[in-house]
């Protein structure tokens with residue numbers, strides 16, 4: 242491998258070109274794990290003021306990249322070496338793609354002279370990543386400028402997802418060329434490809450007036466999803482909901498897009514109390530699916546209610562049929578519908594409040610007085626956390642509870658993995674969120690199983706001075722799976738876990754740790770939330786029996 246000078250990498254190198262574009266796209270952190278094949282890239286990043294955040298392993302680094310993108314709306318970047326590095330990053334790449342989050346996953350590869358025949362540590366990245374990335378490309382110096390712009394543009398284009406780039410170890414120091422005008426290396430203003438959804442146009446598919454059904458509807462409901470979040474369509478949702486008196490259900494990953502203290506807020510799809518939300522959709526006479534992505538469906542789509550599809554993408558999933566499709570910027574579509582609206586409000590605020598009361602009763606079902614119930618943990622954490630707090634969750638029964646009970650005031654304040662739904666996300670996601678928003682408190686709500694998968698990342702949180710608070714729902718169980726076993730009439734097999742001493746673990750990682758098993762204990766542990774200077778791990782010994790009513 243060619244050596245770069247100790248002072249600065251060659252300014253025209255392929256590595257310098259890539260970090261230049263990343264910097265221009267607003268990237269300030271690359272999350273990854275080192276290996277020989279990516280040393281030149283890390284050095285180029287250092288010279289461009291892009292911090293290399295070294296995670297404990299590549300899979301969690303990819304979760305960090307995803308969470309950084311979720312929290313900021315800008316592409317996230319992760320880095321791995323060849324072979325065991327690239328295979329380890331696979332889970333996080335799949336997560337970004339199914340969560341529809343723009344991530345550039347960069348992996349080194351053995352030198353090009355050996356790539357076609359050498360076996361030690363060499364796997365074919367294009368075949369490895371093909372099913373889990375939108376695109377897998379090789380970054381060669383000769384076409385680097387085009388390929389980098391193509392990778393960025395593809396990652397952010399609707400629907401967004403992960404793009405994987407393979408770079409052979411010998412390619413980094415090689416001068417990139419040819420360099421077009423507008424390239425990072427051309428000296429003038431950098432020409433980035435567009436990195437946000439189109440702002441104005443609406444395409445209409447289907448015969449006749451697409452709004453006829455809406456005008457005729459007496460009980461319409463809006464189902465807002467992640468494309469509405471990406472289009473920042475919150476104000477347009479609020480306007481239409483208020484103007485036409487339409488309740489708004491949101492998908493878990495879109496939480497906050499519609500303010501959850503709004504009189505027309507009608508709950509989160511497929512989280513705790515989910516039957517009440519599905520009953521609302523079943524009883525409606527029209528569903529306006531506003532940027533709803535079926536990747537978030539946990540239950541099958543079982544309602545016969547007609548649907549009007551409003552999305553950045555045509556209704557290619559066909560999970561529901563829709564006679565008309567309005568395709569474009571979700572905010573622009575909602576704005577156009579509001580401008581066409583002239584009818585009387587369809588629901589009163591009191592009717593939506595009555596629905597919310599039913600939903601609340603449903604998620605409180607099974608709650609045992611005098612115990613530390615999972616819904617108590619979420620509600621107490623919400624009370625203790627300042628409004629601008631960013632919360633992350635892991636995957637399992639606690640996520641189903643948190644997804645409904647946590648009241649989200651703003652978009653991009655709740656980071657829930659709900660496409661791939663991979664355990665191990667919550668802790669690294671909290672760290673990345675705090676790196677992205679250094680002035681906002683960050684809370685992770687995680688199960689004890691998912692926590693165990695990523696707990697050692699917190700050593701890095703303490704090293705980097707990231708005062709995240711992690712509340713572990715310690716139930717000694719992979720509860721979500723144990724409940725399924727129970728429903729099937731089986732005893733728990735491989736779903737019970739011995740408790741771990743999380744206070745001792747916290748201390749070993751230079752974090753604060755506390756164990757609680759009561760409401761009063763948790764209140765005390767969370768006092769002063771947001772003013773902490775060290776990471777805190779709360780081992781919350783919950784009674785999981787409340788989950789059963791949610792299954």
Ligand SMILES: Cc1ncc(C[n+]2csc(CCOP(=O)(O)OP(=O)(O)O)c2C)c(N)n1
Pocket residue numbers: 635636637638639640662663664665687688689690691692714716718719720721722
């Ligand atoms: C990486 C990964 N492996 C397995 C699963 C399947 N799975 C879904 S929920 C769950 C249990 C999670 O247990 P825990 O983290 O303790 O959360 P709890 O359900 O107890 O709240 C499992 C194993 C998954 N989603 N992701």
Ligand SMILES: [Mg+2]
Pocket residue numbers: 637688689690714715716717718719720
């Ligand atoms: Mg558990």
